[in-house]
Amino acid sequence: MIKYEDDFLSSVKPNYKEFMKPIEARRMSKTVKNGIICSQLAMKEAEIEMPDALIFGTGLGIVSDTEKFLEKMLENNELLLTPTSFIQSTHNTVAGQIANRIKCHNHNFTYVNRGFSFESALTDAIMHINEGKKNILVGGGDEMTEHYYSIIKKTGVWKQKPTKNTDLLKYETKGALCGEAVSFFILSNEKKQNTYAEMKNLKMFYKPKDISEIQNKIRIFLKENNIQLSDIDLIITGHSGDKKNDEIFDNIISSDFAKTTAAYYKHLCGEFQTANTFAFWLAANIIKHNEIPDFIKLNDKKPKQLKNILIYNHYFNINHSLILLSKV
Known part of the structure; x- marks a missing residue:
C-alpha cells in the first residue's frame, strides 16, 4: 500500500521504456500510456492476441490534453494551433491508440456516461459474450490534473486540504479524496487456467430516493442471480x-450485511467517475488469491470462504451500481 498526503491520489507511473519508445511516450498523456500498458498486460496474461471487441469507459476523457489545447489557444489568440493536443484529447483516444497498436479492426467503442461509464462498457461486453464472441478487452479510466482539481474543488465535492489516504475515514468531513486510475480486463465466454473469477451480473440505478430503495435494489439483484444476502462473503463499498x-454505505453494511466481511478501496485510488475499475480488479484478485488485504477491511468479520463478492459503489449518490463476482 502506497501512502499519500496530498490533494489527490496520482496513479503510479510504470517504466514506460519497457513498453514503448520514448518518442511515442512523449506524445501521449499518462492515461493513454497507462491504458496501452494495462491492455497489453491483460492480453498477455489471458494469452489473447486479438480481442473480438475493444470497449472502454471514461467520464472525462483525456483532460490533460484538453487543457494543453485550450492553453495554446489562449496564448496564440486562436491562431497557429497544432492539432496534436486536440486529437489526443478526445474520449476515444485510449481505445483508438490500443486498436492502432495491435491492428484491431473489430468492434471498438468508448462509453462516456459519467458515473456509469465503466458499467456501460461492461454491459456492452456482456452483450457481446452473449452473442457468441469469445474474448472481449474491456476497461475504464480517468485522470486528475491540478487545473481540474482546483476548479471542481470550489464546488465542495473534493477535500479542501491535503489528506492522508491511510486515515481517510477518520476525517469525517465534507468532500471526497479524488484520484485516478486505468484498468483493463479480458472477459471470456469460458473458464480457462488463468481465469480470475466469474462476473455473474451487474446492475445500475439512478438517484435512489432513500436507503430503503437501495436495499430493495440490492435484494432484487441478488435474488435474480439466485443468491441470498447470507451468501455474500465480502462486500466492497465505495x-x-x-x-x-x-453514510449510505455504512447504513447498507449495518443493516443487510451486518454479519458480512466488509472492505473499501478508494483510499488506494481515490474517487473518480470510473473508480469501480479498481474495485473490479481488487475483487478479482481477492477471489484468485483467496485473501483479503488487511488495509482494505472495514470490520473484523472473517468469511468462511471467498466465493461471492458484491461490489457496491455510487458516484456522489447519483450513479449507483452493483457488480457480482464469484469463484469459478
Whole structure:
C-alpha cells in the first residue's frame, strides 16, 4: 500500500521504456500510456492476441490534453494551433491508440456516461459474450490534473486540504479524496487456467430516493442471480471520505450485511467517475488469491470462504451500481 498526503491520489507511473519508445511516450498523456500498458498486460496474461471487441469507459476523457489545447489557444489568440493536443484529447483516444497498436479492426467503442461509464462498457461486453464472441478487452479510466482539481474543488465535492489516504475515514468531513486510475480486463465466454473469477451480473440505478430503495435494489439483484444476502462473503463499498455519502454505505453494511466481511478501496485510488475499475480488479484478485488485504477491511468479520463478492459503489449518490463476482 502506497501512502499519500496530498490533494489527490496520482496513479503510479510504470517504466514506460519497457513498453514503448520514448518518442511515442512523449506524445501521449499518462492515461493513454497507462491504458496501452494495462491492455497489453491483460492480453498477455489471458494469452489473447486479438480481442473480438475493444470497449472502454471514461467520464472525462483525456483532460490533460484538453487543457494543453485550450492553453495554446489562449496564448496564440486562436491562431497557429497544432492539432496534436486536440486529437489526443478526445474520449476515444485510449481505445483508438490500443486498436492502432495491435491492428484491431473489430468492434471498438468508448462509453462516456459519467458515473456509469465503466458499467456501460461492461454491459456492452456482456452483450457481446452473449452473442457468441469469445474474448472481449474491456476497461475504464480517468485522470486528475491540478487545473481540474482546483476548479471542481470550489464546488465542495473534493477535500479542501491535503489528506492522508491511510486515515481517510477518520476525517469525517465534507468532500471526497479524488484520484485516478486505468484498468483493463479480458472477459471470456469460458473458464480457462488463468481465469480470475466469474462476473455473474451487474446492475445500475439512478438517484435512489432513500436507503430503503437501495436495499430493495440490492435484494432484487441478488435474488435474480439466485443468491441470498447470507451468501455474500465480502462486500466492497465505495467509501470516499465524504461523510454524507459514506453514510449510505455504512447504513447498507449495518443493516443487510451486518454479519458480512466488509472492505473499501478508494483510499488506494481515490474517487473518480470510473473508480469501480479498481474495485473490479481488487475483487478479482481477492477471489484468485483467496485473501483479503488487511488495509482494505472495514470490520473484523472473517468469511468462511471467498466465493461471492458484491461490489457496491455510487458516484456522489447519483450513479449507483452493483457488480457480482464469484469463484469459478
